[in-house]
Amino acid sequence: MPDNDKFKEGKECYTDIPQETEGFFLKGSNSLDWGMKNRLGRIFNPESGKTVMLAIDHGYFQGPTSGLERVDINILPLVPYADTLMLTRGILRSIIPPSISQSIVLRVSGGSSILKELSNEKIAVDIEDSIRLNACAMAVQVFVGGEYERQSIINMTRMVDMGNRYGIPTLAVTAVGKDMQRDARYFRLATRICAELGAHYIKSYYVEDGFDTVTASCPVPIVMAGGKKIPEFDALTMAYKAIQEGAAGVDMGRNIFQSDAPVAMIQAVNAVVHKNETPEKAYELFQTLKNEC
Ligand code: R5P
Numbered sequence: 217m218p219d220n221d222k223f224k225e226g227k228e229c230y231t232d233i234p235q236e237t238e239g240f241f242l243k244g245s246n247s248l249d250w251g252m253k254n255r256l257g258r259i260f261n262p263e264s265g266k267t268v269m270l271a272i273d274h275g276y277f278q279g280p281t282s283g284l285e286r287v288d289i290n291i292l293p294l295v296p297y298a299d300t301l302m303l304t305r306g307i308l309r310s311i312i313p314p315s316i317s318q319s320i321v322l323r324v325s326g327g328s329s330i331l332k333e334l335s336n337e338k339i340a341v342d343i344e345d346s347i348r349l350n351a352c353a354m355a356v357q358v359f360v361g362g363e364y365e366r367q368s369i370i371n372m373t374r375m376v377d378m379g380n381r382y383g384i385p386t387l388a389v390t391a392v393g394k395d396m397q398r399d400a401r402y403f404r405l406a407t408r409i410c411a412e413l414g415a416h417y418i419k420s421y422y423v424e425d426g427f428d429t430v431t432a433s434c435p436v437p438i439v440m441a442g443g444k445k446i447p448e449f450d451a452l453t454m455a456y457k458a459i460q461e462g463a464a465g466v467d468m469g470r471n472i473f474q475s476d477a478p479v480a481m482i483q484a485v486n487a488v489v490h491k492n493e494t495p496e497k498a499y500e501l502f503q504t505l506k507n508e509c
Contacts, residue, residue, distance in 0.1 A: 269467035379416075
């Protein structure tokens with residue numbers, strides 16, 4: 217208890233200055249609670265409003281993917297250039313040093329391998345473990361149009377409910393089946409379903425024709441998925457176009473860690489995302505950094 221004699225009543229209440237209420241920089245996120253916003257603000261850089269997520273969770277269904285055989289050797293050098301790591305709890309606990317400052321997006325759905333039907337996933341991580349691991353978001357695969365569409369959507373809504381309880385956002389990852397059309401119409405459908413059902417942000421592939429309609433009709437941020445490895449200049453062009461057409465960042469894996477020079481590539485991607493660098497300039501940066509390696 218403060219000593220009564222020395223207690224001075226505070227008088228400077230600045231009655232003429234209304235308290236400012238800060239809006240939140242992320243699309244569709246202003247009504248979220250403080251913890252959610254704080255976690256999203258660790259994924260998305262509040263200055264640029266964007267994120268570079270480094271996706272290294274591929275092993276959860278396809279084992280030691282090329283470039284990810286030794287996460288300790290090949291991926292740790294990339295970490296300083298990412299805003300966020302998207303990965304499984306297995307790799308997080310076994311390899312990633314807890315001293316990193318990057319935020320963690322934890323893969324929480326799983327249960328199928330490339331040998332079986334991929335859409336047959338369940339929630340594979342308890343919310344308690346996401347809390348224990350200080351995750352800033354939980355990633356769930358959603359297979360709109362897939363064989364287990366309903367199950368995967370319900371996985372996502374269950375995570376949204378649990379995450380809302382504890383202030384942890386859910387990232388819905390739209391997964392496209394082998395024989396499904398990858399066009400703007402499909403991604404408008406898939407991303408909007410995820411947003412309507414409560415996902416806090418959504419991962420979508422880029423499409424040449426009409427990606428801006430995907431980002432515009434989705435009320436929460438969209439991050440662009442990388443997809444299979446393509447030449448570096450093309451990957452930088454794709455990222456650039458996605459950002460210019462409304463994406464709030466990228467969630468890229470193979471186009472970074474399967475590059476000839478992954479450390480150079482992630483820095484070039486970072487320049488496109490956070491500095492609006494053109495693909496030409498970013499590719500120049502890539503080559504310069506590659507030659508320095
Ligand atoms: C999506 O299916 C998983 O999260 C992937 O492991 C990851 O997102 C794929 O990243 P990328 O396609 O850029 O290699």
